[in-house]
Every structure is written in structure tokens, then in C-alpha cells.
Amino acid sequence: MCNTCGCEGKDNSIRINKPGEESNNTQHEHEHYHHDHHDHSHSHKTEIKIEQDILQKNNLLAERNRGYFEAKNIFALNLVSSPGSGKTSLLERTIKDIGKELKLYIIEGDQQTMNDANRINKAGAPVVQINTGNGCHLDSEMIQQGVKKLEIEDNSVLVIENVGNLVCPSMFDLGESKRVVIISVTEGEDKPLKYPNMFHSSDICIINKTDLLPYVDFDVEKCKEYALKVNHHLEFIEISVKTGEGIDKWYSWLKNHKAI
Amino acid sequence: MHELSIATNIVEIVKEYTDKEKASSVNEITIEVGIVSGIVVHALEFALEEAVKDTVLQNAKINILEISGKAKCNKCSHIFEINEIYTQCPKCLDFNSDIIQGKELKVKSIIIE
Numbered sequence: 535m536c537n538t539c540g541c542e543g544k545d546n547s548i549r550i551n552k553p554g555e556e557s558n559n560t561q562h563e564h565e566h567y568h569h570d571h572h573d574h575s576h577s578h579k580t581e582i583k584i585e586q587d588i589l590q591k592n593n594l595l596a597e598r599n600r601g602y603f604e605a606k607n608i609f610a611l612n613l614v615s616s617p618g619s620g621k622t623s624l625l626e627r628t629i630k631d632i633g634k635e636l637k638l639y640i641i642e643g644d645q646q647t648m649n650d651a652n653r654i655n656k657a658g659a660p661v662v663q664i665n666t667g668n669g670c671h672l673d674s675e676m677i678q679q680g681v682k683k684l685e686i687e688d689n690s691v692l693v694i695e696n697v698g699n700l701v702c703p704s705m706f707d708l709g710e711s712k713r714v715v716i717i718s719v720t721e722g723e724d725k726p727l728k729y730p731n732m733f734h735s736s737d738i739c740i741i742n743k744t745d746l747l748p749y750v751d752f753d754v755e756k757c758k759e760y761a762l763k764v765n766h767h768l769e770f771i772e773i774s775v776k777t778g779e780g781i782d783k784w785y786s787w788l789k790n791h792k793a794i
Numbered sequence: 795m796h797e798l799s800i801a802t803n804i805v806e807i808v809k810e811y812t813d814k815e816k817a818s819s820v821n822e823i824t825i826e827v828g829i830v831s832g833i834v835v836h837a838l839e840f841a842l843e844e845a846v847k848d849t850v851l852q853n854a855k856i857n858i859l860e861i862s863g864k865a866k867c868n869k870c871s872h873i874f875e876i877n878e879i880y881t882q883c884p885k886c887l888d889f890n891s892d893i894i895q896g897k898e899l900k901v902k903s904i905i906i907e
Contacts, residue, residue, distance in 0.1 A: 578907070579821060579905050579906070579907050580815070580905065580906050580907070581903055581904070581905050582811055582815065582903060582904050582905075582906065583902070583903045584807065584808075584811060584900075584901045584902060584903055584904060585900060585901075585902060585903075586807050586900055586901050587899060587900045588800055588803050588804055588807065588825075588899045588900055588901060589800075589803065589899060590807075591803060591806070591807075592803075669799075670796055671796060673799075702796040704832060705796060705832050706796075727880070730878065730879035730880055731832045731879060734879045734880075762889065763880045763882075763889040764879055764880045766868075766889060766890045
């Protein structure tokens with residue numbers, strides 16, 4: 535394991551690629567401190583007050599990302615959920631339905647493969663895939679590098695599809711304008727209580743796969759009630775990406791918030 | 795899993811200070827972890843064991859101070875203790891409250907020689 539940043543080595547280092555590119559191993563930039571070692575005879579103990587937030591590095595870079603997005607009027611979304619809730623399918627459908635009205639750029643995050651980026655590419659939006667190797671979440675530095683590759687135009691919408699994981703991504707600010715959590719009706723209505731950090735840190739909750747409601751024991755109102763306990767600011771949109779039911783509400787939300 | 799990236803961040807932060815002070819090792823480090831910060835203390839301890847190897851922190855005594863959680867009810871302004879992200883106000887029973895303490899995750903101080 536790399537002692538500087540914890541990555542596992544060449545095969546598992548972070549990679550950021552557009553569909554069709556050779557697999558580029560993008561190594562982390564490691565900061566090297568070059569200085570001469572002087573011999574000081576410290577015979578006494580010194581306490582140094584640090585008082586530094588451990589996530590400061592990520593948070594500072596997230597704010598830089600945020601500033602960049604604001605300057606270019608880019609509406610940036612961080613899309614989070616368990617694996618399989620329908621993040622990529624939602625994006626494919628969104629691109630097909632309103633890709634002409636809204637200029638959409640996508641950053642895909644997965645441990646491995648270009649699968650999701652290839653799907654987005656086929657749907658017709660510019661996309662970059664971030665492979666985290668063993669990593670379980672995207673961070674602001676990865677987004678900064680991904681954004682550079684994408685060359686996003688002013689007045690666009692950037693959707694960052696985070697690694698499918700309801701735990702870790704909640705702690706990492708990417709610089710997004712809004713955070714969207716997706717839960718599907720096959721997952722259990724008490725998910726918000728079991729994974730409170732993610733629902734607490736999100737702005738809007740999409741309940742997907744509503745076409746399956748007749749076949750599963752999922753109480754939509756209970757799910758919303760649980761989610762509101764964890765985050766009283768949460769807004770809800772119920773949709774089926776498959777049938778299109780309710781998806782206009784998602785498109786309205788996107789267009790209205792982009793205009794702000 | 796992300797406790798490891800927290801642990802490596804801790805090492806990086808400390809190294810900035812030890813480089814400035816030209817210290818080659820740290821005796822002791824104090825870290826604050828809030829009870830609703832999302833970090834599991836024993837997972838962080840485990841990750842730190844690995845992350846400090848061959849660094850200025852490798853022989854340091856690690857003190858982790860757990861900060862208790864407090865929330866303020868937006869309805870009745872009552873301040874109460876919490877152990878999770880969501881807790882009902884014990885006074886008015888509403889769930890509309892904001893966390894005012896317990897999300898800390900910081901390197902508080904180090905002792906060098």
C-alpha cells in the first residue's frame with residue numbers, strides 16, 4: 535500500500551478516462567516535502583495546537599470546485615444511492631428526453647470498468663469515467679481532475695454519479711450544488727433510518743421503480759416519514775425510470791433549480 | 795473503508811506541522827471524533843495502525859477524544875443530547891432539530907520532542 539495516500543499500487547490506482555481512451559493510470563499527485571534535516575537537540579516536549587479538520591483538504595478543494603461551477607454557472611449534482619437503485623438508467627433516460635434542452639455532462643464513478651460511461655456515451659452525453667480501484671467513494675480531487683477532462687461549457691448541468699454506496703460518499707463534499715439520493719422500492723422503506731448520514735446530507739430524495747409497487751411490500755409514505763426524521767428539509771420525487779411515470783417532476787426540478 | 799483515507803489525511807496534516815518544526819517524530823497525537831461524525835473509532839484506530847507505519851507518527855501515542863452529540867430543537871429551542879443523526883426532541887417530541895455538536899473530526903494537537 536502506498537504510504538502517502540493509501541492507494542493499493544499500480545493496478546488499483548485511480549483512473550480517469552473518456553470512453554475509448556487507453557486505460558490511463560492517473561496516479562495521485564503526492565506532495566513531496568524537500569528540506570534539509572538539521573540536528574536540533576530538542577530535550578523538551580513541545581505541544582503544537584493544530585485544530586485542523588481532517589477533511590479540510592477535501593473540503594477546501596470542494597469549495598474550489600464549487601467556486602468554479604458558480605463562475606461558469608454550472609449546476610452540479612452529486613447522485614448517490616446503493617448499487618442498483620437506478621442512477622445510470624435515470625441519467626440515460628434524462629439525456630434522451632431532455633438532453634437537447636439542457637446541456638448535460640456526466641462524471642461516472644465505479645470501482646472498476648467503463649460500463650456506465652459507455653452507456654452514457656451511447657445515450658449521447660459527454661462523459662468521463664472515474665475508477666477508484668479499491669476506493670469506496672469519489673472525492674473532490676477526483677472531480678477536479680474529471681472536470682478538467684470534460685471541458686464543461688458555461689450554463690450546463692453536471693451530474694456526478696457517485697460510487698454505489700449508501701455509507702461512505704456521505705462524508706465527502708464534491709463541490710456540488712445539490713445532492714440527490716435515490717432509493718428504489720425494492721430496497722426496504724427503512725433505508726433512511728438504517729443509513730441516516732446519507733439521507734441527512736442530501737437535498738432531494740428520488741424514490742425509483744414505482745412500477746414495481748404492486749409486487750413489493752414498500753410503504754412509500756412510511757419511507758418518506760422515516761427520511762424526514764433524519765432530514766426535515768428533504769424533498770421527494772416518486773418515479774419509474776422504466777415506465778416514465780412521474781419523471782416530469784424530476785425534469786421540472788432540474789430545470790427550475792438550474793435557473794436559480 | 796473510508797477510515798483509511800481519514801487516517802492517511804491525519805498523517806498528512808501532522809507531517810505538514812512536523813516538517814515546519816523540523817521534528818522527526820511525534821510523541822503523542824490527540825484527535826477529536828464526534829459521535830455523529832460518521833467515523834467509527836475502532837475502525838479509525840485500526841486504520842491508523844497501518845497508516846502511521848514508516849511515518850513521523852509511527853511511535854506516537856494516539857488519543858482519540860469522543861465528542862458527545864447535541865441537537866437544538868427548531869420548534870421549542872430545547873438543547874438535548876443525541877447519539878444518532880436523528881433523535882426526537884424529548885421536550886416537544888418533534889423531529890425538526892439541528893445538530894450543534896458531535897460532527898467534529900479534527901486533529902487537535904501533537905506533542906513533539
